[in-house]
Amino acid sequence: MTSQVTQMNEALLRSLTPSVLGILVRRGADFAAAEDAVQDALVEAVRVWPADPPRDAKGWLVTVAWRRFLDATRADAARRRREDLVDEEPAPGPAPAVDDTLQLYFLCAHPSLTPSSAVALTLRAVGGLTTRQIAQAYLVPEATMAQRISRAKRTVSGVRFDQPGEVATVLRVLYLVFNEGYSGDVDLAAEAIRLTRQLAAAIDHPEVAGLLALMLLHHARRAARTAPDDSLVPLAEQDRGRWDTESIAEGVEILQAALARDRLGEFQAQAAIAALHADAPTAEETDWVQIVEWYDELARLTDSPVVRLNRAVAVGEADGPRAGLAALVALDDSLPRHAAVAAYLHERDGDLATAARLYAEAAQKAPNLAERDHLTRQAARLNARRCR
Amino acid sequence: MAKYLLLKHYRGAPASVNDVPMDQWTPEEISAHMQYMNDFAARLEKTGEFVDSQALAPEGTFVRYDGEGRPPVTDGPFAETKDVIAGWMVIDVDSYERAVELAGELSAAPGAGGKPIHEWLELRPFLGVQPTITE
Numbered sequence: 001m002t003s004q005v006t007q008m009n010e011a012l013l014r015s016l017t018p019s020v021l022g023i024l025v026r027r028g029a030d031f032a033a034a035e036d037a038v039q040d041a042l043v044e045a046v047r048v049w050p051a052d053p054p055r056d057a058k059g060w061l062v063t064v065a066w067r068r069f070l071d072a073t074r075a076d077a078a079r080r081r082r083e084d085l086v087d088e089e090p091a092p093g094p095a096p097a098v099d100d101t102l103q104l105y106f107l108c109a110h111p112s113l114t115p116s117s118a119v120a121l122t123l124r125a126v127g128g129l130t131t132r133q134i135a136q137a138y139l140v141p142e143a144t145m146a147q148r149i150s151r152a153k154r155t156v157s158g159v160r161f162d163q164p165g166e167v168a169t170v171l172r173v174l175y176l177v178f179n180e181g182y183s184g185d186v187d188l189a190a191e192a193i194r195l196t197r198q199l200a201a202a203i204d205h206p207e208v209a210g211l212l213a214l215m216l217l218h219h220a221r222r223a224a225r226t227a228p229d230d231s232l233v234p235l236a237e238q239d240r241g242r243w244d245t246e247s248i249a250e251g252v253e254i255l256q257a258a259l260a261r262d263r264l265g266e267f268q269a270q271a272a273i274a275a276l277h278a279d280a281p282t283a284e285e286t287d288w289v290q291i292v293e294w295y296d297e298l299a300r301l302t303d304s305p306v307v308r309l310n311r312a313v314a315v316g317e318a319d320g321p322r323a324g325l326a327a328l329v330a331l332d333d334s335l336p337r338h339a340a341v342a343a344y345l346h347e348r349d350g351d352l353a354t355a356a357r358l359y360a361e362a363a364q365k366a367p368n369l370a371e372r373d374h375l376t377r378q379a380a381r382l383n384a385r386r387c388r
Numbered sequence: 389m390a391k392y393l394l395l396k397h398y399r400g401a402p403a404s405v406n407d408v409p410m411d412q413w414t415p416e417e418i419s420a421h422m423q424y425m426n427d428f429a430a431r432l433e434k435t436g437e438f439v440d441s442q443a444l445a446p447e448g449t450f451v452r453y454d455g456e457g458r459p460p461v462t463d464g465p466f467a468e469t470k471d472v473i474a475g476w477m478v479i480d481v482d483s484y485e486r487a488v489e490l491a492g493e494l495s496a497a498p499g500a501g502g503k504p505i506h507e508w509l510e511l512r513p514f515l516g517v518q519p520t521i522t523e
Contacts, residue, residue, distance in 0.1 A: 116480070141440075144436050214521070
């Protein structure tokens with residue numbers, strides 16, 4: 001029961017983080033100091049709330065965070081700061097046109113930040129995660145993550161809070177968080193979904209919806225993606241009964257609403273491909289012809305060689321392995337996973353010797369352990385069959 | 389966001405440009421070298437790119453299983469072993485280019501005559517995590 005309350009509190013706290021921080025910044029607190037004060041208030045809430053829950057959670061957080069901010073401000077260079085504060089006091093006028101939460105997303109994904117800094121800052125200032133949690137998730141020392149975050153805060157300290165930002169940069173940061181999966185006690189994929197959902201509530205944008213749909217559709221397959229021994233299960237061999245149908249239904253619905261607005265973007269196109277996979281009752285029933293069409297669309301939108309590589313796989317399924325191999329010829333063989341795709345297509349074409357050699361080559365170049373092991377097994381499987 | 393290992397070799401790397409063994413440096417040159425290494429690590433902590441740094445003793449032992457109920461067999465060190473690791477640093481950076489830049493800086497640590505050693509460092513990417521989105 002207690003842990004349930006704690007979990008509920010934590011979810012509530014984290015969802016309130018951006019709006020509380022926004023209020024402090026609007027009152028004239030500088031972003032870096034306000035962010036520290038909000039983190040202090042979160043820690044205090046976790047301590048105090050279980051025994052003494054507040055009636056107005058957000059009001060409580062704002063009060064405590066503001067007090068912390070003032071204390072900290074007084075502690076260093078009291079007079080100078082107070083004078084600045086008076087200067088920075090926002091002029092009374094119409095309510096801000098843009099939502100505070102949205103502004104925070106823009107600030108934390110500001111183009112002046114490197115991807116890793118933007119990710120760290122977003123997880124802390126928007127997500128309400130502690131520095132320790134973020135450090136654990138990315139397997140770096142807490143001191144390193146603390147420095148990364150404070151540098152990021154310094155980098156954006158001169159950025160005006162009321163400037164509109166770019167949705168595309170925010171989406172790239174959220175995509176990075178999602179794609180990192182989870183390694184520590186923080187589930188980054190789930191956190192990315194929560195943050196994208198929150199963003200979708202703050203701004204009406206088809207690509208935000210597209211990314212949210214994409215995440216939901218991929219997340220739905222998570223349980224089926226690994227075998228009990230942690231080895232990778234390819235899409236075609238996954239137990240589709242273990243896919244999360246609720247998550248798929250939600251993703252499809254969000255995607256359809258986004259597509260209906262006729263402002264296609266790369267995340268919607270990627271989500272459409274994921275939806276076609278999710279829609280097939282068995283791997284054999286996958287609508288590869290439509291998937292190839294979406295890859296064509298995606299290639300037009302992004303001009304990415306990785307997209308063309310994936311397209312070659314889809315062509316191989318739609319028109320046969322020879323057609324897939326023909327599509328592959330046009331691509332640079334130094335592309336990541338090129339050898340893996342070639343191996344797969346050669347196996348389908350019946351050339352097991354070439355496939356085995358390419359699987360082994362692909363394993364050598366694999367960017368992560370799970371893929372390397374998977375590709376090594378593929379090579380071993382073919383070699384064992386050929387020796388028999 | 390990728391981790392890289394910077395490997396420093398006692399033996400096995402190509403010869404550095406300023407290739408004078410450390411025991412022939414002046415004590416001040418050794419101090420300057422150590423200071424450079426510490427400053428480099430401290431700077432990486434500040435940039436939020438530092439993960440770990442360790443030095444190894446030059447000599448180790450080879451160990452292997454020798455069957456049920458028997459103690460492991462130990463052997464070595466082997467004089468003919470070509471490659472000896474002196475130590476490492478692990479960094480977490482945004483790009484391969486940044487990793488190369490940092491390895492270059494580390495290789496500029498001063499040696500004999502206070503001049504950069506131009507030592508060859510081996511840069512090895514960590515195998516990362518399996519991305520959620522693959523197709």
